[in-house]
Amino acid sequence: DQQVKQNSPSLSVQEGRISILNCDYTNSMFDYFLWYKKYPAEGPTFLISISSIKDKNEDGRFTVFLNKSAKHLSLHIVPSQPGDSAVYFCAASAANNNDMRFGAGTRLTVKP
Amino acid sequence: DTAVSQTPKYLVTQMGNDKSIKCEQNLGHDTMYWYKQDSKKFLKIMFSYNNKELIINETVPNRFSPKSPDKAHLNLHINSLELGDSAVYFCASSRFKWVGANVLTFGAGSRLTVL
Numbered sequence: 001d002q003q004v005k006q007n008s009p010s011l012s013v014q015e016g017r018i019s020i021l022n023c024d025y026t027n028s029m030f031d032y033f034l035w036y037k038k039y040p041a042e043g044p045t046f047l048i049s050i051s052s053i054k055d056k057n058e059d060g061r062f063t064v065f066l067n068k069s070a071k072h073l074s075l076h077i078v079p080s081q082p083g084d085s086a087v088y089f090c091a092a093s094a095a096n097n098n099d100m101r102f103g104a105g106t107r108l109t110v111k112p
Numbered sequence: 113d114t115a116v117s118q119t120p121k122y123l124v125t126q127m128g129n130d131k132s133i134k135c136e137q138n139l140g141h142d143t144m145y146w147y148k149q150d151s152k153k154f155l156k157i158m159f160s161y162n163n164k165e166l167i168i169n170e171t172v173p174n175r176f177s178p179k180s181p182d183k184a185h186l187n188l189h190i191n192s193l194e195l196g197d198s199a200v201y202f203c204a205s206s207r208f209k210w211v212g213a214n215v216l217t218f219g220a221g222s223r224l225t226v227l
Binding site for chain 2: 002034036041042043044045046049089091093099100102103104105
């Protein structure tokens with residue numbers, strides 16, 4: 001029962017270009033969405049989030065877009081930097097339960 | 113000063129053994145979690161405790177027993193280890209009881225290998 005899906009296991013981008021990571025979800029009860037970034041041998045760390053009442057949230061080089069009708073969100077990183085190379089997890093939660101569901105992650109590689 | 117620390121980082125053991133993973137958070141958070149990252153890389157919640165009270169117990173074998181002596185600690189004890197228990201186990205904490213709009217702070221993970 002994978003309610004959060006990241007269909008691209010990996011993505012490679014040139015430094016300075018835009019990275020777009022995608023995430024789809026199936027549970028219409030989800031109302032809060034987050035992106036976590038994970039380096040090897042470390043735990044995931046929070047990157048950016050968006051509430052279902054918004055369709056865009058921006059924080060520096062990172063922007064998350066939410067399309068509720070399509071049950072789709074994306075993370076844009078621009079410009080991409082080599083230090084952005086990591087695994088990015090999409091996560092979603094609902095106000096009426098205490099579970100945060102994660103996707104399987106997308107490994108981003110930013111080449112110098 | 114690590115916010116969420118878990119030990120050990122690596123654990124290799126034989127089938128049938130009993131092992132524990134410890135977790136401590138110094139963030140003053142009320143809620144702590146155990147997540148399992150399996151071979152398919154999905155992070156799946158196992159347990160959640162709020163102020164020492166169990167609030168989530170997903171479909172996890174009875175061989176897994178969490179223990180929270182206080183709100184800063186959540187340990188995971190596993191009895192009769194099986195090959196399928198091999199995974200990376202992440203401890204996490206959050207400020208509030210209901211994950212809703214909470215952000216989780218994760219530990220670095222404990223990689224368990226059962227031979």
